[in-house]
Amino acid sequence: MLDDPFRYGLLIALAIALLTAAITDLRSRKIANWLNAGIALAAPLFWWASGMDLWPDVAMQLALALLTFAVLCGLFALGQMGGGDIKLLTALALWIAPFAFLQLLVLMALIGGFLTILFGAWHLMRRQRDKIAIPYGLAIAAAGLWILGSTYLAVASATATAG
Numbered sequence: 001m002l003d004d005p006f007r008y009g010l011l012i013a014l015a016i017a018l019l020t021a022a023i024t025d026l027r028s029r030k031i032a033n034w035l036n037a038g039i040a041l042a043a044p045l046f047w048w049a050s051g052m053d054l055w056p057d058v059a060m061q062l063a064l065a066l067l068t069f070a071v072l073c074g075l076f077a078l079g080q081m082g083g084g085d086i087k088l089l090t091a092l093a094l095w096i097a098p099f100a101f102l103q104l105l106v107l108m109a110l111i112g113g114f115l116t117i118l119f120g121a122w123h124l125m126r127r128q129r130d131k132i133a134i135p136y137g138l139a140i141a142a143a144g145l146w147i148l149g150s151t152y153l154a155v156a157s158a159t160a161t162a163g
Helices: 005-028 033-050 054-077 083-093 098-125 136-162
Strands: none
Touching: 005 033, 005 083, 005 136, 033 054, 033 083, 054 083, 054 098, 083 098, 083 136, 098 136
């Protein structure tokens, strides 16, 4: 993969977008629509650069994104997830292979649980009575960066050393 600068550049752009999402969610508890749209709209370029076939590869990514969106909309309706988080995870589902995406979800849940404890403790120490706002975009971005590093960059390193 390192011999394909376009694909590598797209992964770097995704990493930068995830860092931006984490920072903006931490600061304002919002993830901008333009950022989520940019991630989603760049996915077809990644598919093309990765040599993915329309069937079954691209179809699988689209199905994963639709399933992710549907399930997370249910959580949104229950008040358990923010709209920006839903859009960010749906956009990531367009990029990340299904098994790696499942790993992302598990890792995101663990990081999100840690953040909930951390922000809950901070909330209690400050004796605030309003609802705790957890910047879950931080957990999504951290899990996404971990998956990018461990899955896509690990494959790139193995390919570079083998070649």
